[in-house]
Amino acid sequence: MQATSTTGPPPPTVRYAITGARGGFARTLLAQTPRMERLRPSVLCDLDTEGTVALCVELGYPAAALRACSTPGDLAALSGDEIAVIDDAALLEHADYDVLVEATGSPAAGTDAARLAIGTGRHVVMVSKEVDSVSGVALAALAAERGVVYTPGIGDQPANLIEWYERTRLLGLDVVAIGKSGEYDLVFDPATGRVRQLDQEVHAPEMASLLTLGEDVPATLASRALAVSDITRSAAADYCEMGVVANFTGLVPDVESLHYPVARTAELADVYALAEDGGILTRSGVVDVFSVLRLPDEASFAGGVFAVVRTGDDVSWSLLAQKGHVVSRSGRYACLYLPYHLMGVETPLSVLAAADHHRAAGSRPPAPHAVLAGRARTALPAGTRLDMGGHHHDVTGVAPVLLDSADAPADVAPLYLAAHTTLARDVAAGELLLLGDLADPEDTLLDTWNQARTRSPLNTGEQ
Structure with a gap:
């Protein structure tokens, strides 16, 4: 007797449109897409259409499949295997796709594109944190009304941190602080006494004596900050990302300028303790950013994310500390961290979650926290x-x-x-x-x- 297949039909292909298609984030998504069976780009929107085509050809897309479109009729005439390349986001209304990935970085253009997509029944994966910081709450509410998903995109720090926070909450952990590292590490070379952050470099031999926290954590952090004071460490992007996270989690900044401690990864549980316990925080339940301090041969935090929690049972966390987890010297706090963000390489997870499961990052809609x-x-x-x-x-x-x-x-x-x-x-x-x-x-x-x-x-x- 012949066995009957119970596997069913294969899941449908998910088609996405992307705005800001010529940008760096878009490149990582477009490079990843051919590796995935169920995902394909349907519409590429960017003011630089020639550059967008050249980028896709460089990534291995067939040149013949990339069709410049300037009218609704051009879009309607496309075959199923062709990819529309447009320079006017208004044409998205007439295009064939399931999910918009918004990556322009333009507050006004990104808001318009997202509203159009939601209004025509498409999900939105928001990569442009600038858009999210102004319009995210309203766009999420509009998406809920229209029965579609609005979500930050996994692969960038806001969604990664929101998901990391939700994981800690699901486990019942008592969260004190969540945050991310700055985009680039401070790399101290003891052999030269110099600290480098990307293309900035300063002579700071005093950092050799500041590689451990000592007993007075705030004092050590102040000395480190002074040693690298000629390096610009904060960026509007960091504040923007933490604002998005705050709105999706309800956690808020401890100070308006953020703390930006210069800290090594293994120190985070001591640094992000309450002041009464020797740390830097004036209250619990906050978002923040730190500057990674590391030696040249140490692994980067890679723009990753962290959550600092109260430990609870001493025996459990003593065991975890023995296994290499970051636990404070007092044993009262622990840091759980995810040391990477892979940009568009990971964003397909958000695209597929929206299309397949109507799922957004986090468990609650954003509100203006x-x-x-x-x-x-x-x-x-x-x-x-x-x-x-x-x-x-x-x-x-x-x-x-x-x-x-x-x-x-x-x-x-x-x-x-x-x-x-x-x-x-x-x-x-x-x-x-x-x-x-x-x-x-x-x-x-x-x-x-x-x-x-x-x-x-x-x-x-x-x-």
Whole structure:
């Protein structure tokens, strides 16, 4: 008797569109996709269509399959194996795809693309943290209304950290702090007495005597920070990512400038202890960023994420410490960490989770728990244009700060709503940018921000 197959039909192919298709994040996703049986790019959107085609050909996609499209008719005429290359995100309304991966890094363009995708019944994997920091709460609410998924993308630190935090909560662990490392490590070479961070380097021989924490942790951290004070360690991107994490988890910054301790991985459980226990925190349940300090032959933290928890049973955690886990010297705290983020190489996990299971990162919708805002670095006169640029999307003349929403002024301006606007009035050095300071905020961003602000955790029960 012939056996009957019970495997059923193979799962369907998931088609994605990506905006910012010429960028670095997009490249890692496009390079990974051919390795996966169920995933394929359907639409590539970028202002540089020629560069997008060249990138895909370099990655091994057949040139004949990449078709430039400029009208809905061009999209309709595509065969099933062809990939649309477009420079106008408005065409996404007429394209054939299941999930949008938004990776432009542009607050306004990314918000428009995501709203269009959600409005036409597509899931959105949000890679652009700049978009998420202004519009994420409103976009997630719109997606819920339309029965689709809005989620940060695994492979970038926000989603990775949100998932790592959820894992600790599921295990019943008492979380004190969560966070990530800065993008680049501080590498100290004892042979030369120099500290290098990517292309920045300083002579800091005193670091040799600061490689251990000693008894006074805050004092050691202050000395390390002074030793590398000529290296720029903070970035707007870090604050932005922690703001996204705060909104999805409910954890908030301990201080608006974040602590940024210069710390070795094995020290994190001692560093992120409460001040009363010798650490740096004034309260429990916070988000933060640290600068990795390591020797040249030590493994990098690779922009990874961590959670510091209270240990509980001494015997259990003594056993875990013997196995190499990071436990504080007091035994009261432990650090659980994930030392990598693989960018678009991992993002297919979010694309498939959205398409197959309608699953987003985390277990709760985002709410405005924190605000990524900005303080004037110097006096900014009326008429100043707040330009945005650089790898970390800094806003010229403005220092990023992350505010607990409970302490933020009601009319504070989100940093990436303020970007690309003109000041309507003078702003003194050190002052927060307020909505009333902006002469020409982008309408869509202002609308989504106002929607987000009405979704207070106290009003929605999402604490």
